[in-house]
Amino acid sequence: MSVSISSLQQLLFELSGVLPADSSPLFAVTRQVKLHANETYIREGDQDRRLAYIEKGIMRAYTLKQNGDEATLFLRWEKQFIASHDTIIHRKPSRFVYRALEDVTLLEIDYDVLEAVMKVYPQFEPLRNFFLMRMLSESLAMMEAFVTLSPEERYRNLLAERFDVVNRVPDKYIASMLGITPVSLSRIRKRMLEKGK
Amino acid sequence: MSVSISSLQQLLFELSGVLPADSSPLFAVTRQVKLHANETYIREGDQDRRLAYIEKGIMRAYTLKQNGDEATLFLRWEKQFIASHDTIIHRKPSRFVYRALEDVTLLEIDYDVLEAVMKVYPQFEPLRNFFLMRMLSESLAMMEAFVTLSPEERYRNLLAERFDVVNRVPDKYIASMLGITPVSLSRIRKRMLEKGK
DNA sequence: TTCCGGCGATAACAAAAGTTAATTTCCTAT
DNA sequence: ATAGGAAATTAACTTTTGTTATCGCCGGAA
Numbered sequence: 001m002s003v004s005i006s007s008l009q010q011l012l013f014e015l016s017g018v019l020p021a022d023s024s025p026l027f028a029v030t031r032q033v034k035l036h037a038n039e040t041y042i043r044e045g046d047q048d049r050r051l052a053y054i055e056k057g058i059m060r061a062y063t064l065k066q067n068g069d070e071a072t073l074f075l076r077w078e079k080q081f082i083a084s085h086d087t088i089i090h091r092k093p094s095r096f097v098y099r100a101l102e103d104v105t106l107l108e109i110d111y112d113v114l115e116a117v118m119k120v121y122p123q124f125e126p127l128r129n130f131f132l133m134r135m136l137s138e139s140l141a142m143m144e145a146f147v148t149l150s151p152e153e154r155y156r157n158l159l160a161e162r163f164d165v166v167n168r169v170p171d172k173y174i175a176s177m178l179g180i181t182p183v184s185l186s187r188i189r190k191r192m193l194e195k196g197k
Numbered sequence: 198m199s200v201s202i203s204s205l206q207q208l209l210f211e212l213s214g215v216l217p218a219d220s221s222p223l224f225a226v227t228r229q230v231k232l233h234a235n236e237t238y239i240r241e242g243d244q245d246r247r248l249a250y251i252e253k254g255i256m257r258a259y260t261l262k263q264n265g266d267e268a269t270l271f272l273r274w275e276k277q278f279i280a281s282h283d284t285i286i287h288r289k290p291s292r293f294v295y296r297a298l299e300d301v302t303l304l305e306i307d308y309d310v311l312e313a314v315m316k317v318y319p320q321f322e323p324l325r326n327f328f329l330m331r332m333l334s335e336s337l338a339m340m341e342a343f344v345t346l347s348p349e350e351r352y353r354n355l356l357a358e359r360f361d362v363v364n365r366v367p368d369k370y371i372a373s374m375l376g377i378t379p380v381s382l383s384r385i386r387k388r389m390l391e392k393g394k
Numbered sequence: 395t396t397c398c399g400g401c402g403a404t405a406a407c408a409a410a411a412g413t414t415a416a417t418t419t420c421c422t423a424t
Numbered sequence: 425a426t427a428g429g430a431a432a433t434t435a436a437c438t439t440t441t442g443t444t445a446t447c448g449c450c451g452g453a454a
Contacts, residue, residue, distance in 0.1 A: 063345065071345040073337075089334045122319045132329040137286045139336035140270075146343045146376050148260065148268040150412095151441080171402065179343050184441050186403055347442095348411080368432065381411050383433055388410095397454080404447080412439070419432070424425105 002032055004055040004107035007079065008127070015126035025121050030109045035100040042084050042098040049091075049111035051083045051131070057104030058168060062176070063096045072176040074142070075101070077165055081131045083111075101169060151180045152188045199229055201252040201304035204276065205324070212323035222318050227306045232297040239281050239295040246288075246308035248280045248328070254301030255365060259373070260293045269373040271339070272298070274362055278328045280308075298366060348377045349385045 005027050009020040033052070035041055041059065042050060059082050062072045073096060076082045086094045088111045118124055145154050155178055159166055166174055175185035202224050206217040230249065232238055238256065239247060256279050258270045270293060273279045283291045285308045315321055342351050352375055356363055363371055372382035 063341070065345050071341075073341060073344055085334070085337055089330050122322070125319070125322055129325065129329065132326065132333060133286050136329060136333045136336060137282070139333060139340055140282055142340050143336055143343075144260070144268075144270060146340075147270055147373060148262050170400095176344060181442060182402075183404090183443080187441080190403080367430095378412060379432070380413080380434090384411080387433080395454100398452090400450090400452105402447105402449085405445085407443085409440105409442070411441080413437085415435085417432105417434075419430105421430080422428090424427085 002055065002107060004032075004053050004105075005030070008053060008107070011130065012124065012127050015130055016123055018123050023124075026117055026124050026127075029113045029117060030107050033106040033108045035104040035106070037100055037102050039104075040097060040099045041082075041104075041106070042094055042096070044095060044097050045093045046084065047087055047093050049084060049087045050108060051081065051088065051111050051114065052106040052108040054078055054080050054082060055105040055107060058101040058165065059098055059104060060101050060169075060173060061096045061098050062173075070176065072173045074138070074177060075165060075169060075173070080138075081135060082106075083131075083135065087111075101173075146179065151178055151184065152191070154178050155185065155188055156192075199252065199304065201229075201250050201302075202227070205250060205304070208327065209321065209324050212327055213320055215320050220321075223314055223321050223324075226310045226314060227304050230303040230305045232301040232303070234297060234299050236301075237294060237296045238279075238301075238303070239291055239293070241292060241294050242290045243281065244284055244290050246281060246284045247305060248278065248285065248308050248311065249303040249305040251275055251277050251279060252302040252304060254297060254299040255362065256295055256301060257298050257366075257370060258293050258295050259370075267373065269370045271335070271374060272362060272366060272370070277335075278332060279303075280328075280332065284308075298370070343376065348375055348381065349388070351375050352382065352385055353389075 006020075009023050009027075012018045012023055012026075013020065032055075033041075035057070041052075042048065044063075054076055056078060058075055058077045060072055060075050061082070062070045065071050082098060084094050084096070084098065086092050086096065114128070118128060145157060149157060155174075158174065158178070171185055172182040175182045178185065180188075203217075206220050206224075209215045209220055209223075210217065229252075230238075232254070238249075239245065241260075251273055253275060255272055255274045257272050258279070259267045260270065262268050279295060281291050281293070281295065283289050283293065311325070315325060342354060346354060352371075355371070355375070368382055369379040372379045375382065377385075
């Protein structure tokens with residue numbers, strides 16, 4: 001049994017008291033997906049309503065700016081959810097690309113299938129609320145960082161909270177996620193070194 | 198019957214086919230709240246898990262930065278939901294203040310009560326998913342603006358999409374929501390006037 | 395091993411934003 | 425209607441970021 005299924009069963013039990021043995025209607029419609037480093041999971045224009053739980057590795061969601069540069073919206077790593085939000089929320093083709101930064105293992109479900117399962121087995125609903133709230137919480141935290149912190153402070157924050165992730169990801173993606181250029185991030189790092197820390 | 202209840206009944210019918218006549222278990226636990234301009238709805242430190250639908254007026258959520266300045270996280274207006282996210286998502290005291298910018302009319306529910314109602318009447322669940330997705334969608338759109346657009350572009354965007362709202366709200370709150378200072382917003386406006394548009 | 399390409403650091407300059415303070419404009423409460 | 429205060433503009437100056445280009449380093453591919 002995959003690690004992901006075990007942790008999600010555990011989560012489901014905590015949320016709604018559903019025993020692992022009773023969770024098969026849900027996990028019967030999930031499947032494991034393995035991606036190589038740099039492999040694309042969702043392309044721009046894709047219509048699939050994919051929702052996935054990350055078992056191993058780091059995923060990156062990005063879009064292209066008018067000038068053609070990539071803009072990284074967020075990174076997601078182990079034990080987080082990643083979802084094609086354009087397709088799931090708005091039923092529109094994805095404007096974002098979702099790509100593996102490392103070798104990645106996902107536990108995937110199609111959101112339409114999930115909805116159908118929820119209809120028949122409402123006892124799984126808390127799991128859906130959980131992942132929606134988690135994603136909402138993460139987005140709000142990011143918004144908060146943008147309105148309350150300077151780029152340097154956002155970077156310090158990220159280092160303090162996710163040092164391991166920062167170290168596994170090329171700086172240019174970190175910079176873009178912070179809303180600045182790689183050159184500017186390099187200068188921030190230099191300033192931090194010069195000023196003792 | 199309040200305008201809000203009618204629109205939410207309509208929404209509930211579209212989402213799950215529940216007839217307005219069958220929605221009383223839900224609306225029996227909501228109440229109308231009226232706030233004067235500048236009145237505080239949720240204070241920093243409040244633990245109430247308030248969720249509200251805005252019938253009339255504009256609300257502002259803000260927090261205090263280390264330096265003591267206010268940072269506006271977002272504005273919400275007619276037909277949007279506003280929620281004390283720290284208390285609802287994390288069950289922690291609110292770090293944000295929610296305040297009316299104009300005279301405001303809300304339809305309010307306590308999230309704990311909502312959960313209890315959902316347990317007994319699962320046919321209302323789609324409404325909860327709807328508001329979670331709406332808030333998620335709005336947050337993601339804001340994050341996207343921060344990583345893909347310059348402050349000036351974000352301001353132009355906001356004008357194009359919400360001219361009415363921008364005009365009803367003091368510039369300093371708009372500036373803060375865009376992640377810049379009021380002085381900087383003033384300069385952006387000047388540049389836009391000078392350059393023909 | 396060698397070559398190539400991407401990544402990060404650095405430099406130089408332009409543009410934008412932060413900071414502080416003064417001035418004007420606007421709104422509101424009396 | 426008026427006075428007081430808050431909000432917006434403007435100015436002067438500092439700091440930071442963007443832009444473009446160069447250089448060195450490292451790692452994968454031939």
